[in-house]
Amino acid sequence: xxxxxxxxxxxxxxxxxxxxxxxxxxxxxxxxxxxxxxxxxxxxxxxxxxxxxxxxxxxxxxxxxxxxxxxxxxxxxxxxxxxxxxxxxxxxxxxxxxxxxxxxxxxxxxxxxxxxxxxxxxxxxxxxxxxxxxxxxxxxxxxxxxxxxxxxxxxxxxxxxxxxxxxxxxxxxxxxxxxxxxxxxxxxxxxxxxxxxxxxxxxxxxxxxxxxxxxxxxxxxxxxxxxxxxxx
Amino acid sequence: xxxxxxxxxxxxxxxxxxxxxxxxxxxxxxxxxxxxxxxxxxxxxxxxxxxxxxxxxxxxxxxxxxxxxxxxxxxxxxxxxxxxxxxxxxxxxxxxxxxxxxxxxxxxxxxxxxxxxxxxxxxxxxxxxxxxxxxxxxxxxxxxxxxxxxxxxxxxxxxxxxxxxxxxxxxxxxxxxxxxxxxxxxxxxxxxxxxxxxxxxxxxxxxxxxxxxxxxxxxxxxxxxxxxxxxx
DNA sequence: TATTTTACTTTTATAATTCAACTAAAAGAA
DNA sequence: TTCTTTTAGTTGAATTATAAAAGTAAAATA
Numbered sequence: 001x002x003x004x005x006x007x008x009x010x011x012x013x014x015x016x017x018x019x020x021x022x023x024x025x026x027x028x029x030x031x032x033x034x035x036x037x038x039x040x041x042x043x044x045x046x047x048x049x050x051x052x053x054x055x056x057x058x059x060x061x062x063x064x065x066x067x068x069x070x071x072x073x074x075x076x077x078x079x080x081x082x083x084x085x086x087x088x089x090x091x092x093x094x095x096x097x098x099x100x101x102x103x104x105x106x107x108x109x110x111x112x113x114x115x116x117x118x119x120x121x122x123x124x125x126x127x128x129x130x131x132x133x134x135x136x137x138x139x140x141x142x143x144x145x146x147x148x149x150x151x152x153x154x155x156x157x158x159x160x161x162x163x164x165x166x167x168x169x170x171x172x173x174x175x176x177x178x179x180x181x182x183x184x185x186x187x188x189x190x191x192x193x194x195x196x197x198x199x200x201x202x203x204x205x206x207x208x209x210x211x212x213x214x215x216x217x218x219x220x221x222x223x224x225x226x227x228x229x230x231x232x
Numbered sequence: 233x234x235x236x237x238x239x240x241x242x243x244x245x246x247x248x249x250x251x252x253x254x255x256x257x258x259x260x261x262x263x264x265x266x267x268x269x270x271x272x273x274x275x276x277x278x279x280x281x282x283x284x285x286x287x288x289x290x291x292x293x294x295x296x297x298x299x300x301x302x303x304x305x306x307x308x309x310x311x312x313x314x315x316x317x318x319x320x321x322x323x324x325x326x327x328x329x330x331x332x333x334x335x336x337x338x339x340x341x342x343x344x345x346x347x348x349x350x351x352x353x354x355x356x357x358x359x360x361x362x363x364x365x366x367x368x369x370x371x372x373x374x375x376x377x378x379x380x381x382x383x384x385x386x387x388x389x390x391x392x393x394x395x396x397x398x399x400x401x402x403x404x405x406x407x408x409x410x411x412x413x414x415x416x417x418x419x420x421x422x423x424x425x426x427x428x429x430x431x432x433x434x435x436x437x438x439x440x441x442x443x444x445x446x447x448x449x450x451x452x453x454x455x456x457x458x459x460x461x462x463x464x
Numbered sequence: 465t466a467t468t469t470t471a472c473t474t475t476t477a478t479a480a481t482t483c484a485a486c487t488a489a490a491a492g493a494a
Numbered sequence: 495t496t497c498t499t500t501t502a503g504t505t506g507a508a509t510t511a512t513a514a515a516a517g518t519a520a521a522a523t524a
Contacts, residue, residue, distance in 0.1 A: 004325025005272060006247055012284040013245035015238055016328060040237060052244040056326050059317040083315045083330050085291040093236025094288050096248060098315050098328075166471075184513065186472070206470035207521040226458065398502075416482065418503070438501040439490040467524075474517070479510100486505070493498075 015095040016053040018063045019134070021081070021141035024106040025158040028167075029123045030174035031106070032138065034130065036118040041092045042131040048138075049119075050097070059098040067102055070117050071110035077103040077157040081137070081144045089133045101141040103157035124174070142175075149175050150226045153194055156215050164202050164210040165189060192227065194219075247327040248285040250295045251366070253313070253373035257390040258338040260399075261355045262406035264370065265336070266362065268350040273324045274363040280370075281351075282329070291330040299334060302349050303342035309335040309389040313369070313376045321365045333373040335389035356406075374407075381407050382458045385426055387447070394444040396434050397421060424459065426451075 022033035037047040051066035053059050060078065068074045078100050087094040104110065106121070122128065127138065148154060154175070155168050169185045189195065196216050201209035254265035269279040283298035285291050292310065300306045310332050319326040336342065338353070354360065359370065380386060386407070387400050401417045421427065428448050433441035 004247075006325040006327065009247065009284060012247065012286055014248045014285060014287065015236075015241065015244065016246045016248060052241060053246060053317070053328070054244055055246065056319045057317075058319060059315060059328065080314060082312060083291060085285070085330070087288045087290060093238040095238065096285070096291065096330075098317070164471085181513070181515095182471085183473075183515085188512090201471095203521090207468080207523090208471050208519060209521080210471050396502090413482075414502085415484085415504075420481090433502095435490090439492090440488060440500080440502050441490080442502055465524100468522085470520095472517100472519075475515085477513085477515105479512070481510075482508085484505105484507095486503100488503075489501095491499085494496085 015093060016059070017050050017095050017097045018053055018059050018066065019048045019050040019097050019099050019137055020063055020067060020078075021048055021099065021101040021138055022067075022104055023101060023141075023145065023158070024104045024121060025171055025174070026106040026121070028170050028174075030171070031121040031123055032127060033104070033114065033119050033121055034128070035120075037131060038118075045131045046128045047131045048134050053098070060100070063098075063100045063102075070113060070119070071104065072113045073104065073110055079144060079148065081141050084133060084137065086133075091132075097137075099137050099141065101145060103154070105158060105160065107160055124177075146175060150228050152223050153189065153192065153215075153227070156218070162198060162200070162212040162214050164205070164212060165195075166205065166210055168213075188227070192223075194222070247325060248291070249282050249327050249329045250285055250291050250298065251280045251282040251329050251331050251369055252295055252299060252310075253280055253331065253333040253370055254299075254336055255333060255373075255377065255390070256336045256338040256353060257403055257406070258353070260402050260406075262403070263338070263353040263355055264359060265346065265351055265353055266360070267352075269363060270350075273322075277363045278360045279363045280366050285330070292332070295330075295332045295334075302345060302351070303336065304345045305336065305342055311376060311380065313373050316365060316369065318365075323364075329369075331369050331373065333377060335386070337390060337392065339392055356409075378407060382460050384455050385421065385424065385447075385459070388450070394430060394432070394446050396437070396442040396444060397427075398437065398442055400445075420459070424455070426454070 024031045024033060033049065034046045035049050037043055037045050049066055049070060051062060053062040060080070063078055064074065064076070067076050081099040081101055083096065083098045085096040089095070130138070149172065155163065155171055158171060159168065165186050166182070168189065169180050169182060172185070173179055194216055195213040198212040198214060200212045202212055203209045256263045256265060265281070266278045267281050269275055269277050281298055281302060283294060285294040292312070295310055296306065296308070299308050313331040313333055315328065315330045317328040321327070362370070377386070381404065387395065387403055390403060391400065397418050400421065401412055401414065404417070405411055426448055427445040430444040430446060432444045434444055435441040
């Protein structure tokens with residue numbers, strides 16, 4: 001273990017963990033990846049993806065490490081959410097946990113790896129009971145995701161290369177758990193000029209067909225004001 | 233020290249600290265309370281108020297404990313900002329710090345206690361160089377304070393009992409580092425119906441005098457949408 | 465050929481925001 | 495006494511954003 005000038009305060013050292021709320025979007029549903037916990041206590045119960053923060057490791061590195069191990073992906077979008085530290089939150093001992101949320105494209109090749117770890121995608125609505133305070137963590141991550149989604153069009157991280165406006169709107173419906181007006185949503189999104197229309201159409205959802213769009217390359221400092229002033 | 237089922241992971245234990253960005257408002261200026269650090273390394277340099285998170289203590293309790301010791305106040309408004317964990321952020325050793333910001337009414341009796349601890353109020357503009365990554369922490373706290381201020385009228389925590397609209401506007405000018413339009417600001421604030429006009433006037437700032445206002449008792453769930461849609 | 469379905473557009477009404485000019489009141493100067 | 499100055503406070507027109515609803519377009523299918 002590393003020497004440090006603080007070694008005299010050894011008594012204060014704490015267990016620190018990370019927990020990841022992993023969001024994905026598939027079949028018009030916002031989903032969440034949860035795991036069967038592999039250590040006691042609560043072994044076998046549904047849990048968020050977690051892991052220890054090792055000595056001399058940042059919490060973000062720890063989060064990326066556990067995500068990489070599980071999904072094979074190393075370019076995941078991560079955002080820190082909140083730190084939970086109630087000494088009684090984990091019956092196994094007093095553990096401080098730093099929460100992150102991750103956005104993953106479900107169509108990625110991660111699917112197989114994920115299966116090996118006893119993980120499963122659940123929709124927000126049908127989430128099973130999670131261990132400890134993980135329900136609270138999920139709610140907090142959703143809030144943070146909503147905040148982020150109202151400052152930038154989040155689809156870049158969750159949608160495939162090409163997608164229809166209807167599909168993007170459906171993603172927002174899912175995130176905010178409400179129905180956005182199709183006309184107003186389309187008008188707003190297109191006014192932001194971040195999407196580029198392709199000539200190809202998706203003919204699977206309607207007779208008329210819906211144009212595919214893709215994101216333009218990202219601009220620096222895009223959107224400093226909220227996109228949606230009150231709501232769409 | 234408490235026994236826990238995790239003791240086998242002893243190697244992973246980490247130093248965890250809290251740092252507090254303490255905001256105050258005085259003489260039309262948003263100010264920040266900084267301290268002369270009392271332990272090595274960087275002893276004697278300007279620093280945020282910090283302290284260890286002890287075994288079996290939550291980070292918020294730790295923050296309240298150090299604030300109480302320093303200011304004598306125990307009803308301070310606290311909000312968690314972010315957790316910093318780069319192993320090299322503190323040259324004294326690898327320390328994870330959980331950041332909070334606090335809002336304090338400078339007219340409180342805390343003034344004397346604060347002096348005893350070698351603390352000093354600085355305006356945001358004239359802040360001295362702070363140790364480690366504390367400059368980054370200050371910037372992050374300001375962002376969080378701005379976010380909070382755009383969801384609720386923050387003055388309740390920083391202004392005296394009675395104050396003029398001009399004074400509240402000046403506080404917002406300070407927080408957002410820009411000039412709000414007097415007419416629009418007044419219209420907006422009064423439309424929120426959180427203030428109550430007193431019959432008394434402040435005659436010190438103008439010939440005409442400006443009415444004093446005070447906050448109405450706080451309503452449950454006040455403001456779920458941002459108060460300022462784009463800007464005032 | 466008419467109907468159905470869903471993408472997509474347009475219109476109109478309402479509300480929020482900005483900008484700028486206005487009035488009010490009282491102290492102090494002429 | 496009257497005029498000027500100063501800052502508080504008000505008002506309204508112009509602009510922009512948002513909401514709601516009804517419209518059109520295109521192609522598969524009955």
